[in-house]
Amino acid sequence: MRPIRWIGVGTAMLLCLLWAGSSVGASSLPLTQRVLKAGQFAGLKPSSPPTVIRNAAAFFRGAKALEARLRRLGFVAAVAEQLTTPGNPNRYGLSQVVQLSSTANAKSALKYYYTANGPWTLFTVTGIPGAVGFEQGSPSQGGRNIGFALGPYFYLVGDGWQNGAKNAVPRSVLQAAAALIYNRVR
Numbered sequence: 001m002r003p004i005r006w007i008g009v010g011t012a013m014l015l016c017l018l019w020a021g022s023s024v025g026a027s028s029l030p031l032t033q034r035v036l037k038a039g040q041f042a043g044l045k046p047s048s049p050p051t052v053i054r055n056a057a058a059f060f061r062g063a064k065a066l067e068a069r070l071r072r073l074g075f076v077a078a079v080a081e082q083l084t085t086p087g088n089p090n091r092y093g094l095s096q097v098v099q100l101s102s103t104a105n106a107k108s109a110l111k112y113y114y115t116a117n118g119p120w121t122l123f124t125v126t127g128i129p130g131a132v133g134f135e136q137g138s139p140s141q142g143g144r145n146i147g148f149a150l151g152p153y154f155y156l157v158g159d160g161w162q163n164g165a166k167n168a169v170p171r172s173v174l175q176a177a178a179a180l181i182y183n184r185v186r
Contacts, residue, residue, distance in 0.1 A: 027151065029184070031050075034181065035079050036157065036177055036181065042093070044083035070098065075099075077099045080095075081094065088167065094159075110154050113134075121134065127175070127182075128146075131148035131178065137161075143160040157181065
């Protein structure tokens with residue numbers, strides 16, 4: 001009888017370790033795995049491999065107000081993956097993750113993004129707790145984004161277009177791309 005009990009205890013311990021490992025796995029993902037991969041967003045492709053940048057000035061390149069704000073929020077590192085559409089230079093995108101010093105600071109960064117540089121039109125995002133959709137545009141150009149914060153990370157997926165709304169990525173496609181990231185990192 002004793003060996004069977006130990007097998008049961010051993011199995012229970014293994015299951016607990018596997019469960020703990022699955023939740024730890026998402027939190028230990030490197031930054032380069034927290035952005036979209038090729039083929040995951042409306043035919044857009046990364047223009048170069050994702051690179052971790054640990055210097056706020058280098059990451060925000062000339063966006064002084066944004067750089068200053070995120071420095072105050074405890075900027076640690078970030079990855080911004082620029083996306084292009086082969087054969088259509090009028091449609092482009094972005095998959096970005098910024099690591100900050102705390103969960104509260106990541107939420108504050110999200111709020112800053114959708115309240116600064118507006119006016120933005122907000123739209124509902126389903127399936128991602130706390131996510132915010134925000135867009136602005138004219139008949140000839142525009143931009144659409146979904147941002148969310150999870151732990152000390154702020155995520156942004158967006159698309160931009162020129163030469164008419166025909167080049168815009170639909171909200172539903174943008175939301176599906178954001179959900180891919182959310183499901184990978186939660």
